[in-house]
Amino acid sequence: MMAQTEFEMTDNRPLSNAKLAVLILLGSETMLFSGLIGAFLVFRMGNVTWPPLSHADIELPRIVTGFNTLLLIISGYTIFRALRSIQLDRVKLCQNLLILTGTLGLAFLIIQGSEWVQLIGKGLTLQSGVYGAIFYVLIGCHAIHVLGAVIWLAIVIGMAFSGRFSSDSHIGVETCTIYWIYVVALWPILYFLVYFA
Template identity: 50%
Template sequence: MAREAVGGVIEQTEDAVEERSTLIGGPPPSDVEPPDGPDDGDPFGGGGGGDDPKRAPIHNARLGMIMLLASETMFFAGLIGSFLLFRISNQVWPPPMFPRLPVLVTLINTLFLLYSAVTMWQARRAMRCGLQARSVMFLLYTTVLGVVFLGIQGYEWTKLIRVGLTLSSGVYGATFYILIGTHALHVLGAVIWLAVVWWRARKGHYRPGRDVGMAVCGMYWFYVVGLWPVLYWLVYLY
């Protein structure tokens, strides 16, 4: 009898909880899902980015990338400020004893990099439309264009080093290689990330609405691409 009485009390309590949750417009506590589901994904993975109304307004990975890009902007602003300080304080720039920078070749290289932003946008657009094979193809194009950019830049650097422009070539050489070299390292990291995203897309890890990894990689790629014309104008043309 005591056991039956206890069981009856428990059932009445559960019914009361369910009725109360229904009255306030929400499901029972056991049915509430966390804002971020178990398949949220990561910067390299295929999760996240769904249309679940319970999700936060912005995915944690995207928010983290925004914060990273903000810190990168401050970092490059410091480098650009130092370059401008040295540039303005010297009436003759570049110094006459150093070779001229390869303006035309670097312009062509800039066009390659800018076009890679178009292919990255096409890859994102294709994935949103469910065209996985097309998305994989444009991701590969983007990766190849990034490799081409780094290859041409590296080749031009070897030519400059052979004619005497090195990191130890005074302020001119130091500012050139530190500013342009830092950007090249960022492009290299982005290319490696792109290769990983391409491989995972090829294996079917992304799908429409669940492609936060590709989206965050695209954010970073657009950043390094958009930064380069500013550096090209400052270092090669100004």
């Protein structure tokens, strides 16, 4: 019987080390966000009125954030299409879709940043009470993850333009896509929980 080459063995492996590492990372991220959502539930259900009376005049920008949510969901679709295109060896299309995804992610961060500036101007700060604290910690933690995903994507875009990816080898795009889609899927949960609960 002919011995398998290293490539064939790697090809037959059901789950690469990189993908397993990303899955474990996402598991720990889920536990982190569970803890934060758990804290939010305590504050939310522990207060009869929400926002608390001290912040009754502050209204969160639901419509703008809804538009921002749409941008993030579209970015999830574009990165998924980028992965599909590299699997079909359409490198140029993959590069363009990755850039589009990064631009949408940056737009999300800029819009959210401008919202925060307005909210701080209205008096909602991290130190202004439990409402401000849980809002900035929960939404800010997600924003840091989006920023991390954008930086990761920028590295992947650089690698894509230097010709590192093909239909046979694209684990960098694949792991980045998994992480990006996780960050995108998490956002609507946080949006409805924090902005509408």
